[in-house]
Amino acid sequence: MATITVTWCKSAIGYNKDQKDTIRRLGLRRLHQSVELEDTPAHRGMVHKVQHLVDLQEGSPK
Numbered sequence: 001m002a003t004i005t006v007t008w009c010k011s012a013i014g015y016n017k018d019q020k021d022t023i024r025r026l027g028l029r030r031l032h033q034s035v036e037l038e039d040t041p042a043h044r045g046m047v048h049k050v051q052h053l054v055d056l057q058e059g060s061p062k
Contacts, residue, residue, distance in 0.1 A: 001038055001039070002039040002059070003036050003038060003039055003059060004036070004037055004039050004043065004044075004047070004057065004058060004059075005034055005036050005037075005056070005057040005059075006026055006034065006035055006043075006047055006054050006055070006056055007032065007033070007054060007055040007056075007057070008023060008028040008030070008031055008032060008034075008053065008054055009031075009032070009054060009055045010031075010052065010053045010054075011031060011053075012050075012053055015053070018049075019049065019053070022046050022049050023053065023054075025046060026043070026046055026047070026054075039058075
């Protein structure tokens with residue numbers, strides 16, 4: 001299964017609560033934390049919603 005790596009790069013302070021909730025639902029808890037997720041339309045949609053706060057990399061980092 002294809003994967004994407006999402007890294008939280010910018011603080012969510014000052015942004016809407018739904019964007020903060022999206023960051024949390026992606027599994028991110030701390031700034032500069034990275035998570036590896038399956039490449040699904042649902043995950044892509046969440047990343048698109050907070051694209052100004054996160055960095056996206058295709059595939060697994062190795």
